[in-house]
Amino acid sequence: MKKKLALIVLLISVFGFQAQSIDPLRTKDFEAQKIWVDSILNNMSTDEKIGQLFMVQAYSNLDKKHEDFITEMITKYHVGNLIFMQGTPEKQAELNNKYQAAAKVPLMIGFDGEWGLDMRLDNTYRFPWNMTLGAIRNDSLVKQFGEHLGKHCKRLGIHVNFAPVVDINVNPENPIIGNRSFGESKENVTQKAIAFTQGMQSYGVLANAKHFPGHGDTAADSHHTLPFLDFDMARLDSIELYPYKRVFDAGMTSVMTAHLSIPSLEPNTSLPTSLSKKVVTDLLQQKMGFLGLIITDGLNMKGATDYATSAEIDLAAIQAGNDLLLIPQDVPATVKLMKNAIALKTLSEERLDFSVRKILKAKYWAGLHNYKPIVLENLREDLNTVEDDLLHRELVKNSITVVKNLQGNIPIRNLEKKKIAYVELGDDSGESFVKMLKNYTKVDVISDKNLDQVLKKLKPYNSVIIGFHKSNLHPWKSYKFSNKELVWLQEIAREKDVILDVFTSPYSLLQVKSFTNIENIIVSYQNSKLAQELSAQLIFGAFGAKGKLPVSIRDEYAEGHGLITSNLSRFEYTTPEAAKLSSKKLALIDKMADTILKEKMAPGFQVLVARNGKVVFNKSYGYHTDEKRILVENSDLYDLASLTKILASLPLIMKAEEEHKLPLSASLKDILPSFTSSNKEKVTVKEILSHFGQLKAWIPFYKDTQDSISGKNLATFYRKKKSNKFDIKVAENLFLKHNYKDSIYKYIKEADQRERTGYKYSDLGYYLFKEALENQYKKPLNTLVDEEFYQSLGADRTTYLPLKKFTRNDIVPTEKDDYYRKQLLQGYVHDMGAAMMGGVGGHAGLFANANDVAKIMQMYLQKGFYGGKRYLKTETVDKFNHRYFSNEKVRRGLGFDKPQLNPRVKATCGCVSDESFGHSGFTGTYTWADPQSGIVYVFLSNRVYPTMENRGLIKSNARTKIQQIIQDAILD
Template sequence: MIQRKEIFFIALVMCVSWVTGQQKDPLKAKNAAQQEQWVDSVMVSMTLEEKLGQLFMVQAYSNRDAKHVRFISDLIADYHIGNLIFMQGTPEKQVKLTNLYQSQSRIPLMIGFDGEWGLDMRLKNTYKFPWNMSLGAVTDTTLLTDLGQQIGAHCKRVGIHMNFAPVVDINTNPDNPIIGNRSYGELKENVAAKAVAFTLGMQGQGVLASAKHFPGHGDTATDSHKTLPTVDFSEQRLDSIELYPYRKMFEAGVASVMVAHLSLPQVESNPELPSSLSKAVVTGLLKEKMGYEGLVITDGLNMKGAANYSSAAEINLACLLAGNDLLLIPQEIPQTVALFKKALQDGRLTEDRIDTSVRKILKAKYLVGLHRYQPLDETGIQKDLHTVANDVLYRKLMKNALTLVKNQDSIVPIAQLEKEKIAYVALGDGSSSSFLGMLKNYAKIDKVSAKHLSTLQKRLKKYSTVIVGFHKSNRHPWKSYKFSNKELVWLQEIARNHKVILAVFTSPYSLNQLKSFTNIEGVVVGYQNSKVAQELTAQALFGANAIHGKLPVSIGEEFPAGTGLTTKELSVLSYTIPEMVGVSSDSLKIIDRRIDTILQQRMAPGGQVLIARHGKVFYNKTFGYHTTAKRRKVKASDVYDLASLTKILASLPVLMKAEEERKVSLFSSLGDVLPRYHESNKDTLMLKEILSHYARLRSWIPFYKDTQDEDTGKNSTAYYRNKWSKKYSIKVANKLYLAKSYKDSIYKHIVDSELRERPGYKYSDLGYYMIKEIVEKKYKLPLNKLADQLFYKSLGAYRTSYLPLQKFRKSEIVPTERDSYFRNQLVHGYVHDMGAAMLGGVGGHAGLFANANDVAKIMQMFLQKGYYGGKQYLSAETIAKFNKRYYADKKVRRGLGFDKPQIRPQEKPTCGCVSEHSFGHSGFTGTYAWADPDSGIVYVFLSNRVYPTMRNRGLVRSNMRTKIQSDIQNAIVEEFSHSE
């Protein structure tokens, strides 16, 4: 059914028309007197030959040779051609030729173009907007006005005055071979609303629209380019359905109408006479009965639907006599001119009839500014046509088009990720990489394929949910959208044994092939196989974007046109472009330059940078290589040693959960929660002091030095072996095992360590050895399992883990240091921190590995006051409690675990440009994560700056991480709007 917004929009258009006097002549300018004066002056100066030339719009190309250019130039010189329609080529060449041809014509040429989805329909290196079938699913009709404005601006830039769009055919026939995706759908109200909105936008830019293909090409099964299709239904049906959008377009002031080549026996008594040549259709129906006074244009007269009827010259004359004003792509111009003159002589044609059309054409030329013609600028065309505004609009349109057709058991959006094991199966012959890549941002998704169905079924047995993507070519709207018989069988067999979500990246008509939807739990239509459509659909499946599109056409009887279920967002990260969140792309380029500096000055071999605003990732880049050997480029999925980010991404959230569940208290003394500290010098230290780094603890203890020979500096054989055994079971690195008994020695060292005499702030790792012990004791589980079960699994942070070699391939793990002082090897897949390594890789202060995307998920959860993906992990009160400075009066900038912006001038934990509410942490290996509730920014920087050794301090000395943070703040240009 038509949406309320659309009904309101149509009513508004009608209201505006009545208020302004409901002008019937859409070619009448606001300054009508000056327009008439100019038209009169031109008419008086014209010869008969020049008038006849105005009736033709000739086909021109910008990708042909000099012979074709001379051909057009000769037509202008010899036959005074008044209009051109440009076909294939490039925008640069078209602009150059337009300037040339305009310079050759005494009366400025009107340039036409067939650009239904933008200039890309004909020109290379231009922007491709969505097809009308996709737009028919959009419920926010104002976006169609925005699209009309954008396409109008593109047309105007390259000198196009009339764009033969929009298509207003109501596509009631799924087998229509030529309209299909070019139609807004089968609901007349929806088609009318979209067409009117588009027209208002484009004509508002000074580019004339053309409603086509009159009186309606939607219910045909043949292509008028190849033959004459018959539209054989009652006049009542034609009036109530096909003509409905034309009435609305006339009310809105559409400048022109294109007449199709159709057989209309209900209007034209001669069934072999194409509608474009029929006086009963053009004059009787369109101009007299419907009262249309705008410019009437034939469809292309080179099409077989017209060309097969008679000779080209006779066809052209018949079109003019039928009531058409402009002959599109006429053939045999010399013969036609001669025939027109003969017809004038024998009385079949009058000069008044010619003058009527010529006046309308000149009025149209005045409307588009040709009375003050200026040559086109031939420079900067690509820059003008490829703007961020295009990308913003495209994303809005495709996001709003996404349609959820079926959602059994609320399978969409996918939640409770800890319970899911998801496979992806690709069908169709189109690319699926963007879809799969985006899916992997949310959960562990395994692509499963096989040559035989039986093999595929075996491989899918271990999965709880299967996402099936059907991908077809996005090259043009006439490409085949159908499933193969094999694909239909495979889809039904997969669905018979698994929960299935089917995502269709082609025409919704493809779903007509499915005999049953019974076993398919979820069906989503993405409409096109573009990168953006794939990415937005993937995001919607996980609740990053809400779905609210409506089917523009019916899928059998089960899903009528207008079907569309809605979903809500789950507050998970989404992925977009900077301008969607009020950030300037141009301003962000300085970050790219800083990254280049990092690489050139070897501050780090490579890294990952991710930036999000209000939960929308707008910058997510990898740079460089794993090492300076440059053998393996950094990928977004690669995991880094997070170093001290472990404190806020593992230990702290688990402790926050424990405090929230009253398993611990911030005011507990250390001796009360850990008996080993009872009656030590740390007995009365409170957790609040420890977390704030105000407990007078030493910064760290180099435990490994106590296990080395004092004379040689080598690891003592009393503590280490190169093979595992029950006694030597703590794996510190590759082929390096520490005595199991030494773990107690580490804790004893901490217990016996001296406290600093003077109170005050001192950053210390030691407190997190204690916190690890506390939470493991309370939950009776090791920290790595606690963090995974309480947070990572359900967050979809599947690239986050302690002990990464147990979960990831070594090639996915970025190495850290070439250690020559302890492990004597490249530290690769093992924690860099020596103390955490001596605990077996799981430390409260270090040991966690992750990629930037997963770090951002956890930081976003904090930023959203403990909420993420439909789940409340921590209460807002808990987040606020731990993000508070408790010793600010003592010049301690830290919150509880979280680092905070500087208080002392000499401190530089941030750029100094973030809010006091912001929080985060940095890591020794070259990592950084920060979140700011005020700006909504989450910023993650990961690198292995300790490669080749930790003496490589260029990243630290340059403050490059916080300089990038400053760049981010400077790139914010406007307040965020939830408009995407």
């Protein structure tokens, strides 16, 4: 005994072993625990004790024959533990309750849920794999992951989850660990394992460190063969055993022994380490001092089954020092063999009691002394929560790793200078990635079976995003490039600036022989929908990169390498709760949408909600028209009508005011000298923008071009074909006389002023602002606003004259015009005056989707800043978002509409702050932003379809009722 003790002391000094000082299975009420354990153990027969050593696999997707088999295992063979495999949570809960009711001693339920219950069960939550988590710098997030998984396990009656994997994956060719490992760094793996364990065990679920003594540097899968590790003890201690010592000190409650062949630990190379007394008892328990529960890896694995018969393997595992036999293959034969071994004194009752006592202590630790059946109600909802979604997003956001970022090209800036293409590699879909990329700017998908054709198609582009997408089905799926893909990658990178985004293991980069021509590299680790969406957002600067490589890429990129990138204050697309909004309350928008469609207030529409720079709701409803042929998509364009004022004219007016080209104090004659001596010459820019300039509301210019009796368009003014004299296109096959624009300005100039002072909403001033801006900047209004704002904002779906850029099916029809153009208006501005200006008006003519409208409103909300660029000064936005004539009961700011001063007016829901601003449009559009709440709200519709007499949307106040829903959804 003295010699043995001296040897242990020597090993401690040489290899740094430290015996575990505490029993991780000992509870705070250890005296009560001891009483409970002793009361059960002392009343057990030998058969009952042997039964406690088994953890049999149970399925919730098999037939009654299987259920009867499990019941027999419990009642006849006294099996004390089950590991549930494939199935559904509802059925598992039902069976769990059934099997627990049949057991004399409460069953300990095991589960293999490394990345969540989804590893085995349908309709449960899937978190990222360990390799992805290994890229996270913030270990508290991994602890939260452990907490969530512990909560899920507890809810489903699971007492031990076989996680975390603590294998140090130093072998890239490892066929079974790989993505299941936190990485190649022993320190990082250990820290992540401790964080996870602390989180999960805080919910009373035993964690399990696997696969002892270390499966990370194998090139074989122990499910199919016995892997061989020819390492000496010094190497094992410095790498493989390193995390175990630390997790033991941190309170790890159980360990799984692996089926490996390691001659330096067990000279008999055919004997798996899981069955070796030298490994399980001498090393794990005595030298390393582990006092927790020791569980074998699955005894159905070839790494174990090739050694002997099932019963002999089970007996050998117990004799080696394991406490619990995972997935034994022949329980009856094992019981018989063990009883025979006890009779022959090769297995003692004391040895049996030792393991049974630990198993019972573990059951008490997990709360089974107060066993209660699983509550079946709301089970699926409890296992798939909003909080899970929030954590999942944070885990993925914090893992994405920028490996290379030449000249800081990530995030992408200066969108007005970019022409971006996307090329997909790999054998899985990148659809979610592309869809999210397109939320930020125009991105064209380029594909062809022939490389030369791809290169030819890429010639017009100056930036190419290459997504490498591999299956996300499970972590041991292939991550490798094909030889063809490697050639394509290098050839494209040789000619173009490239961002390579790898949606698979970082080990895939080991195949890339040279990174010289690849300017930018991102590792997103998995090809999940969320990883694709968030990676696209990172590329455009919605948030900055924080991840680090959990493994090294040759000697070029070390483990722990990861570049930090900037947040450009572009939209992030996320869930309502991430912006402190209630998804349940926002769901009431769907009910309002049903009412709008049912009562035919509009055939279709878009609703977008953002808060604090986060888009949390972006949905389309209904169809383009009442014919119900084309569903409305988020990318579809609507005629914005008067939203044009604040989305096109106003930003240019603000810019011109900053540059002293359009001062607010300037009179009309100052900005348009032709108005000198007119009845409007003294009206100021400030007054016009505030609708306080006594201008008429509008002038129906088109009526002067029609026969007053028949209403037909006069040939004097119109032609069906374009010519030099008739070149203003007002609709399909309808062209207005070239000089009629002059007539419009003449009509405005000569129009009587309103006699009464005070507020009167008017379009006329914006005809004049258009003329003044074009005179100042020597460019058409549509070109000017596109170059100054839309291109760099990434508002590529915001435009005048949409048919020049988009197909008809991209544009929602507005109205069946039976009074002027006598046709369905699709892609042609609804406003008659704007149409007579060639489709480009200061007051109307703009088309866009809700996403782009929101970008412009967010730029205003961020006081003139968006996407890393300052468009307007903070003081300019504040200056325009102010009422200058409130004493005269004018609610308007400069261009912006503001909340009503008169409660009877329904400009808003009455629930937004006085700082808020926005506008509405005649066609059924509305947008509003509130600096106080951080809310941006966009509603786009064609409520004038089939005709403008359809006023249901206006009468119902549906748009502001939705605004109220949004306000009510705020959680903070």
